[in-house]
Amino acid sequence: MGSYSYMALGEEIDRDAYVVCKYRVTTDLPMEKAAEAIAAEQSTGTWTGISTLNDEVFRNYAAKVTAIDGDMVTIAFPEADFSIKVGAVPQILSVISGNLYGLSALKGVRLEDVEFPKGILKQYKGPKFGDAGLREILHRPEKPLVGTIVKPKIGLSPKDTAKYIYEAGSGGLTNGKDDETLVDQAFCPIEDRTKAVAEALDRLREEGHYMVHAINISTNGQDVRELAEDAQKWGASQLMIDVLTCGYGAIQAVAEDPKIKVPIHVHRTMHAAMTKDPTNGISMRVIAKLVRMCGGDALHIGTLGVGKMEGAITEGKQNQLACQSDDVPYKKVMPVCSGGMYPGIVPAVIKAAGTNNLQIQAGGGVAGHPEGVRAGAMAMCQAVDSAFEGVDIEKYAETHHELKLALDRWGTK
Numbered sequence: 001m002g003s004y005s006y007m008a009l010g011e012e013i014d015r016d017a018y019v020v021c022k023y024r025v026t027t028d029l030p031m032e033k034a035a036e037a038i039a040a041e042q043s044t045g046t047w048t049g050i051s052t053l054n055d056e057v058f059r060n061y062a063a064k065v066t067a068i069d070g071d072m073v074t075i076a077f078p079e080a081d082f083s084i085k086v087g088a089v090p091q092i093l094s095v096i097s098g099n100l101y102g103l104s105a106l107k108g109v110r111l112e113d114v115e116f117p118k119g120i121l122k123q124y125k126g127p128k129f130g131d132a133g134l135r136e137i138l139h140r141p142e143k144p145l146v147g148t149i150v151k152p153k154i155g156l157s158p159k160d161t162a163k164y165i166y167e168a169g170s171g172g173l174t175n176g177k178d179d180e181t182l183v184d185q186a187f188c189p190i191e192d193r194t195k196a197v198a199e200a201l202d203r204l205r206e207e208g209h210y211m212v213h214a215i216n217i218s219t220n221g222q223d224v225r226e227l228a229e230d231a232q233k234w235g236a237s238q239l240m241i242d243v244l245t246c247g248y249g250a251i252q253a254v255a256e257d258p259k260i261k262v263p264i265h266v267h268r269t270m271h272a273a274m275t276k277d278p279t280n281g282i283s284m285r286v287i288a289k290l291v292r293m294c295g296g297d298a299l300h301i302g303t304l305g306v307g308k309m310e311g312a313i314t315e316g317k318q319n320q321l322a323c324q325s326d327d328v329p330y331k332k333v334m335p336v337c338s339g340g341m342y343p344g345i346v347p348a349v350i351k352a353a354g355t356n357n358l359q360i361q362a363g364g365g366v367a368g369h370p371e372g373v374r375a376g377a378m379a380m381c382q383a384v385d386s387a388f389e390g391v392d393i394e395k396y397a398e399t400h401h402e403l404k405l406a407l408d409r410w411g412t413k
């Protein structure tokens with residue numbers, strides 16, 4: 001039984017032949033040993049030498065530890081380790097983000113980044129619409145998109161949901177969406193809700209305002225495509241999928257369904273179970289790259305260091321880049337900042353994210369406005385306009401009553 005080393009420190013790796021991953025590793029062992037344990041477990045090795053591993057198998061399929069920089073370990077997996085026709089993201093994740101979390105050699109391990117070779121990237125189609133497609137639908141070539149999440153999260157009837165959306169659109173918002181916990185409860189059946197919201201959006205369009213609303217179709221794998229097609233038939237202008245509870249395959253199945261002609265909004269509920277611990281789990285940047293490959297058109301990326309969701313600005317910028325970078329052969333994903341957004345926070349978000357390619361979405365920050373949803377929507381739009389025009393928000397509020405009331409209630413950041 002030969003003994004094999006997975007160490008290849010400093011070796012030049014052909015980026016077109018390997019999947020290259022960066023892991024942050026916490027261990028009591030020497031870092032080389034811990035890194036080698038990952039490369040072995042996730043490719044051709046196991047806890048002991050095995051008689052079935054030979055030189056040829058090792059040469060073709062073994063992962064290599066190519067760099068160790070402090071606690072950051074780079075491991076390259078041969079492209080041949082990945083499925084060709086079936087398997088897709090579930091199989092990719094089993095390799096790059098699978099058993100390794102349970103290895104006793106590691107106290108913690110976090111998949112920080114992944115880069116795929118062209119051969120794997122071309123197996124995926126990416127977004128059908130992307131950020132530019134969304135802007136075209138909304139007749140809004142520039143400025144951040146401004147949206148709302150219907151609040152309360154649960155409990156409103158289809159009629160009240162539609163009323164909320166009509167009010168939000170009348171106040172100028174471009175995007176509405178269901179919340180992540182709403183799908184098809186008895187108080188708000190998905191068919192009735194979709195039809196009622198579609199009527200509200202039609203009314204807004206007749207009045208000259210373009211708005212889309214993402215209907216949450218998160219469900220079992222065997223049903224998601226049919227539900228997407230049904231929702232579209234009922235009038236859905238956008239579909240929403242909770243990627244981590246449904247799986248990446250749900251996005252890919254819907255995005256690659258030729259019958260689906262509306263964009264997909266991707267919510268990341270449950271992500272913090274994987275992303276929150278800086279020493280263990282999976283970074284949001286990796287999740288964003290996979291969502292883009294699978295065809296999400298808009299994705300929640302966090303709130304760039306502000307808002308109710310945790311996450312540093314640098315991390316938010318990395319997530320934004322994963323949605324918008326030019327190094328993959330796909331359309332760009334619209335990054336969505338959501339979670340604790342309100343008018344006074346908008347300048348800080350736009351300062352961190354830039355003025356254009358962003359969707360800012362507020363639930364409580366719209367529905368909690370002292371004068372109701374329409375005024376809340378107006379205040380959000382005024383906040384975005386002030387930041388886009390480079391005018392101080394307090395100054396802008398002097399001539400915009402709705403914004404003034406919002407600042408009085410929640411202040412600025």
Ligand code: 3PG
Nearest residue numbers: 338339340341362363364
């Ligand atoms: C989301 O879907 O991101 C949250 O429900 C946002 O709600 P909030 O704006 O009230 O925090």
